[in-house]
Amino acid sequence: MAPASGLLGCTSPYHAPESMKSLKPNPKWDVYSFGIVLLELISGKVFSERELGQWYADSSTIEDETSILRLADMSIRTDIDGRRDATLACFKLGFSCASLNPQKRPSMKEALQILEKIPSSSFQ
Known part of the structure; x- marks a missing residue:
């Protein structure tokens, strides 16, 4: 679980937005951080709270596979056909975990179950 001490007022993109308002840690904060890291790994960029808000504001964009795949880092986009x-x-797991609404985030157990369903051969 994320440590609470010294986090108030922190503007790190890895901290859940609601963590700025509370000293009591919540497991959903870790889920948010995981989602941001996952999105960063596959896109090659850090998503700000504002950028996430824009993605969530237009629900058709987050369902548009072509728009999502355009976010992929250039190093994996060239070989994306097989993956x-x-x-x-x-991407969908990352966006789900990084939801600005903590109640819409999966638990880490649910996130792990989704990851385990992705064939490992897809990443070789």
Whole structure:
């Protein structure tokens, strides 16, 4: 669980937005951080709270596979054909975990179950 001491007022993109308002840690904060790291790994960039809000504001964009795949880092985009489903699954999991609404985030156990369903051959 994320440590509470010294976090108030922190503007790190890895801290859940609601963590700025509370000293009592919540497991959903860790889920948010995981989602941001996952999105960063596959996109090659850090998503700000504002950028996430824009993605969530237009629900059609987050369901548009072409728009999502355009976010992929150039180093994996060139070989995305064989990894399309795995890449989409990772993006969708990342967006789900980084939801600005803590109640909409999965638990880490649920996130792990989703990751385990992605064939490992997709990443080789």
